[in-house]
Amino acid sequence: MIKPIRRFFLEENQGKVKLSQRAVIFFFCLVLSSFFWLLSALSKEYNSRMQIPLNYTELAGFFVLTEDPPKSIEVEVRGTGFELLGEQWALDNSPLQINLNSAKPSSRPNQFCIPTFKLRTRVIKTIDPNLSLRYISPDTLYFKTENRYGKKLPLQAKLDLTFASGYHLRSPVQLDPDSIWVSGPASFIDTVSAVYTEPMKFSKLDDSAKRVLAIQNYEIDGVKLEPEQTMVLIPVEKFTEKELNLRIKVVNEVDQRQIRTYPKEITALFLVPLSKFEYLDTSVVKGVVTFTEAELDKKQLKVELNGVPPYAKLLRKEVDKVEFIIKE
CATH class of the missing domain: 2.170.120.40 (YbbR-like domain)
Incomplete structure (x- = not known):
């Protein structure tokens, strides 16, 4: 079976194998008949469903869409194969503009709608004039909204x-x-x-x-x-370190008696930007202890640093608390 087919399509001449003259005539007739069949098929009428993409203008400023609106509508058109050929490609590049401000409230809360029969005239203008429009689906476009x-x-x-x-x-x-x-x-x-x-x-x-x-x-x-x-x-x-010797100031909120601390001053180490190095000194930062009734039975007072500017970062404080005595 294979050999007769091979002899029909191929012939050998001086050791070279090539298509036979019969094969060339066969393929020519096959292509020609396919071409005439295609012309005949394209001249007939067909129904075809196509998608038309949609572009939307925005709703009025006081509304907002809470779900993506439909991206396309489906249409059924009738025409010859020649007229339908390439029509979907043309529609993909010609989206239909939808003005959302033309939408009307539907029967459901927070929902607007546009009946697609109102788009019929514009759809007909979009498709090939030789095609007839049979229907549009869906019959209504719905849009979920909320107040903005x-x-x-x-x-x-x-x-x-x-x-x-x-x-x-x-x-x-x-x-x-x-x-x-x-x-x-x-x-x-x-x-x-x-x-x-x-x-x-x-x-x-x-x-x-x-x-x-x-x-x-x-x-x-x-x-x-x-x-x-x-x-x-x-x-x-760039930052650098700076050390300050701070004399401790006592704030007595109990009475007028004099209070002395030991030690009388502490050392604090700061990290400061070079541009602010000269600005950080003892006139800016103060070491303070506060004597209140709550401290009457205590032996030490907590040292607070007041006036530390935002650009300075405290790295280390020599002591956190100091001892004190009350002079009568």
């Missing part, structure tokens, strides 16, 4: 910071703006107390850095952030 609420919320940066040796934050990270307006469904807005930037990592910082950060959006329909980005400033500076 909004409030101003503080913005917080999600940063992963590491510093080069000897460098630290000189002051807190700054955001501009440091709060944004968030609006959306009331059921969501009532649960949110802050908004965050997209995470960003800074490694081995040895100088101040400034970046524009996107604000994390919520994967919830209808939520809007205004604005959608912020400027972050990371103030970085």
Whole structure:
């Protein structure tokens, strides 16, 4: 069986195998008959279902969609194969514009609707004029909504910071703006107390850095952030240590008797930025103990450091408590 077929399609000439003349004529006739069959098939009429993508304008500002609206409608059209050929591709590139403000309240709460028969004229203009429109599905487009609420919320940066040796934050990270307006469904807005930037990592910082950060959006329909980005400033500076000898001040809240502490002064070690080194001294930072009735039966008073500026960080305090005597 195989040999006769092989002899029909192939012939050998001077040791070379090639298609026989009969095979060439056969394939030519096959292609020609297929072409005429295709022409005949495409000239007949067919019913075909197609998808028309939808684009939506927004609802009025005081409403918000709580579910994604339908992405397309299905239409059945009738036409010849030639007319249907490529029509779906053309429809994919010509979405139908839907004005949500034309939607009317439905019988269900928090729901609007648009009957698709109102779209019929526009659909006919969208499809090939030689095609006839038979029906549109679904018969109604439904949209779930809620009232839109909004409030101003503080913005917080999600940063992963590491510093080069000897460098630290000189002051807190700054955001501009440091709060944004968030609006959306009331059921969501009532649960949110802050908004965050997209995470960003800074490694081995040895100088101040400034970046524009996107604000994390919520994967919830209808939520809007205004604005959608912020400027972050990371103030970085080289730090050094500074030691202060602080004379202890006594605040007597009980009577007028004189109270003496031992020792009379303590040493405190701070970490300060180089630019502020000269500003940190004993005129700024004070060592204070407070004598109240609660301390009458105690032998020691707790030493508090008052006036420590935000840029200084206490590394070590020589003692946390001092002994005292009351002079009559």
